[in-house]
Amino acid sequence: MDAINAKLHENSYRLTGQRKAILNVMLENQGRHLSAEEVFWEARKIFPNIGIATVYRTLEKLASLEVLYKSMFEGNKYRYELAEDENHHHHHVLCLACGQISEVSGDLLHELESKLDEKGYKIIDHELKFYGYCPACNKEK
Amino acid sequence: MDAINAKLHENSYRLTGQRKAILNVMLENQGRHLSAEEVFWEARKIFPNIGIATVYRTLEKLASLEVLYKSMFEGNKYRYELAEDENHHHHHVLCLACGQISEVSGDLLHELESKLDEKGYKIIDHELKFYGYCPACNKEK
DNA sequence: TACAATAATGATAATTATTATCATTATCAA
DNA sequence: TTGATAATGATAATAATTATCATTATTGTA
Numbered sequence: 001m002d003a004i005n006a007k008l009h010e011n012s013y014r015l016t017g018q019r020k021a022i023l024n025v026m027l028e029n030q031g032r033h034l035s036a037e038e039v040f041w042e043a044r045k046i047f048p049n050i051g052i053a054t055v056y057r058t059l060e061k062l063a064s065l066e067v068l069y070k071s072m073f074e075g076n077k078y079r080y081e082l083a084e085d086e087n088h089h090h091h092h093v094l095c096l097a098c099g100q101i102s103e104v105s106g107d108l109l110h111e112l113e114s115k116l117d118e119k120g121y122k123i124i125d126h127e128l129k130f131y132g133y134c135p136a137c138n139k140e141k
Numbered sequence: 142m143d144a145i146n147a148k149l150h151e152n153s154y155r156l157t158g159q160r161k162a163i164l165n166v167m168l169e170n171q172g173r174h175l176s177a178e179e180v181f182w183e184a185r186k187i188f189p190n191i192g193i194a195t196v197y198r199t200l201e202k203l204a205s206l207e208v209l210y211k212s213m214f215e216g217n218k219y220r221y222e223l224a225e226d227e228n229h230h231h232h233h234v235l236c237l238a239c240g241q242i243s244e245v246s247g248d249l250l251h252e253l254e255s256k257l258d259e260k261g262y263k264i265i266d267h268e269l270k271f272y273g274y275c276p277a278c279n280k281e282k
Numbered sequence: 283t284a285c286a287a288t289a290a291t292g293a294t295a296a297t298t299a300t301t302a303t304c305a306t307t308a309t310c311a312a
Numbered sequence: 313t314t315g316a317t318a319a320t321g322a323t324a325a326t327a328a329t330t331a332t333c334a335t336t337a338t339t340g341t342a
Contacts, residue, residue, distance in 0.1 A: 016291085016338090019290095035328095036329080037328085051292040051294095052292085052329095053291075053293080053294090053330080053331090057291090060330095072213055072217075076217070090268050091270075093273065094270060094271070094273075095275035095278050100275050112271075119276060120276030121271075121274060121275060121279060122273045122274040122279045123272070124273040125272040126271045127272070128231070129232075129234075129267060129269075130232070130234045130264050131265050131266040131267065132266070133262060138262060155309075155318075157309090159319085176299090177300080178299085191321085193321085193322095194301080194323090195321070198319085217298075217299070217329080
């Protein structure tokens with residue numbers, strides 16, 4: 001959290017009560033993937049009249065500073081988690097039944113899948129997206 | 142397209158004019174990833190007063206029959222593409238600059254990334270999601 | 283310390299993609 | 313042909329997120 005504070009200070013990002021509350025929620029839920037609404041209700045327990053817009057603004061900013069990692073789940077909703085380390089891969093397993101989200105790490109797709117099988121998961125499908133620049137756009141720079 | 146027609150017939154899915162229009166749009170755009178709105182406007186050229194609800198309903202149904210593949214892009218919008226073959230992996234490259242979506246195939250994540258590098262892409266990040274059942278839910282069945 | 287400039291906030295309106303509703307129209311099977 | 317069923321289009325509803333804006337808080341400076 002010292003590293004986080006340093007980063008926020010570097011970027012002259014004021015630590016208001018609302019922002020502290022949100023950060024605390026994220027710290028208390030390390031390893032979990034929270035939706036903006038979940039963060040909102042948890043933050044309300046600490047800072048009772050925080051507004052939902054503030055939650056969205058803060059989550060967005062913290063994600064852009066790479067304090068949080070933002071990822072789309074359930075097709076229509078972002079979830080946020082504390083960014084652990086620099087090269088933390090985001091290989092998620094979503095349970096089609098209970099919705100539980102677990103993280104996995106590893107290098108090989110199929111190796112990964114069989115490892116998950118060994119651990120008792122039943123993998124139905126997967127989706128991989130790369131983000132970057134296509135050859136045309138890459139050349140222009 | 143014969144295979145598609147067979148599948149639709151099997152599932153007693155009537156081929157109305159509207160549905161034919163949508164299927165034609167998808168066939169003409171093989172390899173591309175179209176949003177529901179894009180399909181809607183293209184379909185209107187063939188079937189002028191088709192409604193957006195019909196487009197959504199049809200795309201959804203065709204995806205559930207695995208005639209189309211449905212995938213979330215841009216964080217908030219689904220895109221649909223014609224499902225080529227059974228074991229077609231969906232490894233997408235999204236250009237952060239122009240938004241172009243290309244498909245890649247291959248087995249190893251890093252091998253893939255370096256192959257993409259060789260082809261002139263600049264990969265910034267990637268995201269992988271598995272869909273399936275977690276050990277607890279898997280056991281219950 | 284006072285004060286002007288700037289930043290942050292909360293309430294709420296607006297937006298966007300998608301889904302649900304429902305009256306009307308088309309199709310199928312007897 | 314007709315009656316049951318399915319499909320459609322218009323549009324209302326929903327859900328997540330973003331934008332707007334008046335109010336409040338904070339900061340740096342005189």
